[in-house]
Amino acid sequence: MAYNRCIGTRYCANNCPVKVRRFNYFNYNAEVGVGYGVEAFPSAIEKANRKLQALVLNPEVTVRGRGVMEKCTYCVQRVEKAKIHARKEGRKIEDGDVITACQAACSTNAIDFGNISDEESVVAKKHADTRAYGMLEQLNIKPRTMYLARVRNPHPRLKTTQQIEDLATIEAHHGHGGHGEGDGHDEHAADAHGEAAHNDSAHSDEHHGEEQHAE
Amino acid sequence: MSLAIPNGLDNTVERPGERAPLVLGNTNYHDITESVCQVAERKPSAGWVGGFLVAFALLQMLGLLIVYLIYTGVGVWGNRAPIFWGWPIVNFVFWVGIGHAGTLISAILYLFRQEWRTSINRAAEAMTIFAVACAGTFPGIHVGRAWLAFWLAPYPSLNLWMWPQFRSPLLWDVFAVSTYGTVSLLFWYMGMVPDLATFRDRSKNKYRRMIYGLLCLGWSGSSRHWMRYEKAYAILAALAAPLVLSVHTIVSFDFAVSQVPGWHTTIFPPYFVAGAIFSGFAMVLTLMIPARSMLNLEKLITIRHLENMCKIILATGSLVGLAYGTEFFIAWYGQVPAEQFAFINRAFGPYWWAYWTMVSCNVISPQLFWFKKCRTTPWIIVVVCIFVNIGMWFERFVITITSLSRDYLPSAWAYFSPTWVDWGMLIGSFGLFFTLFLLFCRTLPVINMAEVKSSLAKQHHMAHAAAEHGEAEH
Amino acid sequence: MSDTNSEKIVHGMMAEFTTVDTLLSACRRIRDAGYTKTDAYTPFPVHGIDKALGIKPTILPWICFFAGLTGTCIALTMEIWMNGVDYKYIISGKPFISLPAFIPVAFELTILLASFGAFFGMWALNGLPRFSNPMFTDPRFDRATDDRFFLYIDAKDERYDAAGVRSLLTDTGSDYVSEVLEDNTPKEIPRPIFVIWGVAVAASVIPLLCVLLMRVTNSSQPRFHIFMDMDFSPAKDAQQVTSLFADNRAMRPDVPGTVARGQLIGSLDVMTGIDVDSLQAMNAPQAQRLVAAFMQDDQAAIADEVTDVAKAEDDKETPSVMDTTPWVTENPMTVDSELMARGQQQFGIYCSVCHGMDGKGNGLVNQRAQEKGFDTWVPPSNMHQDTLYSDKYPDGKLFSTISNGIRKMPGYAGQIKVEDRWAIVAYVRALQKSQNATMDLIPEGRKEEVKSAVDAAQKELQRQADEAAKAAAAREQK
Structure with missing residues (x-):
């Protein structure tokens, strides 16, 4: 989101199939003095300041006034910081350089964040997992955020024909991904195949904690 | 010189080999001038003054609401995630649709040499301009930062260092609606120039004469001017005809080019255009029927005119009904679950009332026009047309809001409820429309006198020819 | 016609x-x-x-x-x-x-x-x-x-x-x-038209003039701002005031209990110089208060707590300070030449101005104070008194003194980083040792070198003493 270029037509929010966007319908920052019109005078800003008991704005990202679209930035300030550090040290970003706020707060470690273009990173490996699926992938929206399907672990002999077919399709699909994983990973993947039943349709009903997000 | 066509003759009866008269009564050129000019020249009636005051008050309300909106934020509307586009866009599409009849009547009927357009085209064009003005209000104030809406224009900006995004349907829409507004204005104004000259030449007051003189550009009625004028008018008509079709097509792209199930449909362009013509004609009739009796224009706007328009309403209404059916068929035939759900949800979801209001108003009510009795009885026409207008507003409501309220992820679903500002702005936009329309009735020629005279001349000519022919046979 | x-x-x-x-x-x-x-x-x-x-x-x-x-x-x-x-x-x-x-x-x-x-x-x-x-x-x-x-x-x-x-x-x-x-009616445009036109033009200029006037006005009223949020950034700069907080500072200190990145050097022992576990055994409420003060990141409270601990020591007159306060006895940092160099540098920056480069308590500030005869001046301690040696004055206590101050000496916790304070402790120990070192401590290979340097220094001192005596005698004779 380039907040300062946004005029707020909200077309992007309509078209977002996963509805992750939110809109600043009002000047939610009025209390900390991002005023418009007569409210923008310094005295008014000070007055607004007195009302507010806590400094709630993240000083590391652009201040958004009303009328602009809002979206998860994947903690761009943390990403930038990690990039700067990595650049200073002349290396690529590694796993653990960037810990997003949601990741830090997640008590069950369900979220991984990292460099998907680095094949060795945890996220890239998880993206390549047969359990990985994107939300509404069928719309060709190519999401960066992927989810890992619930592990059902049925006995192989109890699998339905449908499950076996689905699994075969998924494996074929992932095999063409061209990630060039190492042998070790393939073995791991093969193990997972035995257990993972990829079930998209059941996804929304499932308990969130059982899933892992790989972003 | 005048050929007597008896007053009250039923000009809706088709007589093979004859053209039905379009000007009734013992009317000559001067009578036409008189009957049109008296509308603006006489003292305003109490009805006009009352209507104007009401409309103007509503316009003031709209203005205040816009100030309130821009001062407070677009959250004063009922728009909430996931219904990011709510009533303002419904109103926008509704008014743009209304704004289609005028230019269509003027341009397409002109190109098809439909003489009957002459009595109604001026008011219909005016209605177009005013409806486009109403429509133009909404997208402008709909954006979150209305004071930056000019960023849509491709101007070299020193603080942005960037250009608009020409691959977005929203930008197409900006160009389409503004071009349509401009060309409609030119077309309307150009059609009015000779009639403004008539107003100028009839005015007794020096200032009135001066103002109309300026407006009519010093028109003298020279044949050389007429020749170029007619050529220019024909060219404008030829340009405006595809433009009319393109505008609602592009408005429909705002929806059709998107991802949302229920919007992403290839039938939208023709469906929107048919709907636009449908609602536009209904609005013209809603306005013209009371106006013709109040302004004493029955001789010029005859039952035949009304009947012809009813036939168009019947045709376009049935087209719209066909489109509703096709949408369902394609949703079923396409076998896309989200798409199928969107349509089932329209008809049987939480907004079922809106859907069935739309179907009964738009598809069922115009079917009355299969009966000649209904096509020729003004009050029935007005009632049906009001229903059509309501139905067409609901059509936009159904498309915009039901589709957005339930798209792919059930976790994001919501139910829309309008706020008082939404209601106020819808009502206020009617205030804007009627204020402009009532002012137009009092200050500008409501009927294209030059064209009606020209059509009367043809009528005389043909009557002469017929009479001579008859004499020869005897 | x-x-x-x-x-x-x-x-x-x-x-x-x-x-x-x-x-x-x-x-x-x-x-x-x-x-x-x-x-x-x-x-x-x-x-x-x-x-x-x-x-x-x-x-x-x-x-x-x-x-x-x-x-x-x-x-x-x-x-x-x-x-x-x-x-x-x-x-x-x-x-x-x-x-x-x-x-x-x-x-x-x-x-x-x-x-x-x-x-x-x-x-x-x-x-x-x-x-x-x-x-x-x-x-x-x-x-x-x-x-x-x-x-x-x-x-x-x-x-x-x-x-x-x-x-x-x-x-x-x-x-x-x-x-x-030819039309010979008067060609002039009627006067009212001009009047209306003139009034309209004048009226249309008024808003612009108002804006202009309000932009350049010298009055005490606020200027008119056309683009409000461009003129007033909601973000605060360093050193600005805000009414948002009681202390009016826009720059905020860390949230209590936070340890800045790279600042967690070890346990609370390292941070205070006190063996907190032992203190807990000896004086539980005091230890709790100390930990609470640290949790609040309240420098004044920490200083108070530590001073209280030290006061208790003075009052009791026990043979070993370790009886009242379980000070940390060993420098928790790895003592190597790097730490020593760091300690020397920090000592030179912060301590030597009063205590002198040699730690004898005669730094530049002290010399000037003596010269001017300030009567409130408390001379800095000589670090070479035996009461300040590590057996009587453990490393932890020295660290605590650097951190929280003693008598007239202010605490340096706010200025010197924790590991640097420990580095200073290590350097002070070395300094103390240097003043009382015997030849046995010198490595074999460098004994000669040191011996000659010491001899030269002693000679020089002798010469200076002689010269001073001569000068004194000369003054006597005069």
Whole structure:
């Protein structure tokens, strides 16, 4: 989101199939003095300041006034910081350089964040997992955020024909991904195949904690 | 010189080999001038003054609401995630649709040499301009930062260092609606120039004469001017005809080019255009029927005119009904679950009332026009047309809001409820429309006198020819 | 009429007709009579009159065509340049130059410019707007826009001859034939128009003037800001005040309990110099208070707590300080040459100004204070007293003194980092050792070198002492 270029037509929010966007319908920052019109005078800003008991704005990202679209930035300030550090040290970003706020707060470690273009990173490996699926992938929206399907672990002999077919399709699909994983990973993947039943349709009903997000 | 066509003759009866008269009564050129000019020249009636005051008050309300909106934020509307586009866009599409009849009547009927357009085209064009003005209000104030809406224009900006995004349907829409507004204005104004000259030449007051003189550009009625004028008018008509079709097509792209199930449909362009013509004609009739009796224009706007328009309403209404059916068929035939759900949800979801209001108003009510009795009885026409207008507003409501309220992820679903500002702005936009329309009735020629005279001349000519022919046979 | 106004310029002759048919036949007659500079004025377009008068077709369609073509070119060039060349932006899976997506705007601009071509082309070809026209001089001509038809022959026509034209026109069946004369009504624009125009212009300038005035005003009222959020950034800069917090500082200290990145050097022991576990065993409430103070990150409270601990020591006069306070006895840092160098540097920066480079308590500040004889001056400690050696004054206590101060000495916790304070402790120990070192401690290889240096230094001291004695004796003699 380039907040300062946004005029707020909200077309992007309509078209977002996963509805992750939110809109600043009002000047939610009025209390900390991002005023418009007569409210923008310094005295008014000070007055607004007195009302507010806590400094709630993240000083590391652009201040958004009303009328602009809002979206998860994947903690761009943390990403930038990690990039700067990595650049200073002349290396690529590694796993653990960037810990997003949601990741830090997640008590069950369900979220991984990292460099998907680095094949060795945890996220890239998880993206390549047969359990990985994107939300509404069928719309060709190519999401960066992927989810890992619930592990059902049925006995192989109890699998339905449908499950076996689905699994075969998924494996074929992932095999063409061209990630060039190492042998070790393939073995791991093969193990997972035995257990993972990829079930998209059941996804929304499932308990969130059982899933892992790989972003 | 005048050929007597008896007053009250039923000009809706088709007589093979004859053209039905379009000007009734013992009317000559001067009578036409008189009957049109008296509308603006006489003292305003109490009805006009009352209507104007009401409309103007509503316009003031709209203005205040816009100030309130821009001062407070677009959250004063009922728009909430996931219904990011709510009533303002419904109103926008509704008014743009209304704004289609005028230019269509003027341009397409002109190109098809439909003489009957002459009595109604001026008011219909005016209605177009005013409806486009109403429509133009909404997208402008709909954006979150209305004071930056000019960023849509491709101007070299020193603080942005960037250009608009020409691959977005929203930008197409900006160009389409503004071009349509401009060309409609030119077309309307150009059609009015000779009639403004008539107003100028009839005015007794020096200032009135001066103002109309300026407006009519010093028109003298020279044949050389007429020749170029007619050529220019024909060219404008030829340009405006595809433009009319393109505008609602592009408005429909705002929806059709998107991802949302229920919007992403290839039938939208023709469906929107048919709907636009449908609602536009209904609005013209809603306005013209009371106006013709109040302004004493029955001789010029005859039952035949009304009947012809009813036939168009019947045709376009049935087209719209066909489109509703096709949408369902394609949703079923396409076998896309989200798409199928969107349509089932329209008809049987939480907004079922809106859907069935739309179907009964738009598809069922115009079917009355299969009966000649209904096509020729003004009050029935007005009632049906009001229903059509309501139905067409609901059509936009159904498309915009039901589709957005339930798209792919059930976790994001919501139910829309309008706020008082939404209601106020819808009502206020009617205030804007009627204020402009009532002012137009009092200050500008409501009927294209030059064209009606020209059509009367043809009528005389043909009557002469017929009479001579008859004499020869005897 | 024409007779009485013979001095006026005559533009031509006009004739009035009441029907289209009479007009058309009259047109044909004058065309056949050879007149070319003719025109007809009608309230509506009369079909066939261009043939009857011999009017040539217009070039307007060509103007329109080229205007439309210009529109297409402008639109396509604009779109390709803006989205494909100057500002490339990947969106909606379309290429930068996406012709299908460019068509709607190209179409609209084509129509727009072609319409302008038709509209303004018609103006231009017709010479409109033309507000003054000699035809308008005759009041009867007002009906040319109502129900009368006029035929006009211009005086510039080669065949024009007033009498002949008049008889020809009368012959065609016109009821009214008249000469078209120059309009000599006053040309001035009525005064009220000027007044209204002037008032409107003046009024339209007022808002701009107001804005201008409010932008440059010297008054105590706030200036008018056209772009509010550009003039007032909501973000605060360093060192600014805010009413948001009781201390009015916009820069905020760390949230209590936070340890800044890279600042967690070890346990609380390292941070305080006290063995907190032992303190807990000896004096639980005190230990809790100390930990609480640390949790609050309240420097003053920490200082208080630690001073309390130290006071308890002084009061009790016990043989070992370890009995009252379990000070950390060993430097928790790895003592190596790097730490020593760091300690030396930090000691030089912070301590030596009072305690002197050698730690004897005679730094520059002390020298000046002695010189000036400040009576409130408490001389800094000499670090070489045996009460300050590590057996009586453990490392932890020394660390605590550096951190929290003692007597007149302020605490340096706010200025010196924890590990640097420990480095100073290590350096002070080395300094103490250096003053009482024996030759046994010197490594074998360097004994000679040190011995000679010590000898040289002793000699130098001896020489200085002798010189001083001599000088003193000389002064005595004088």
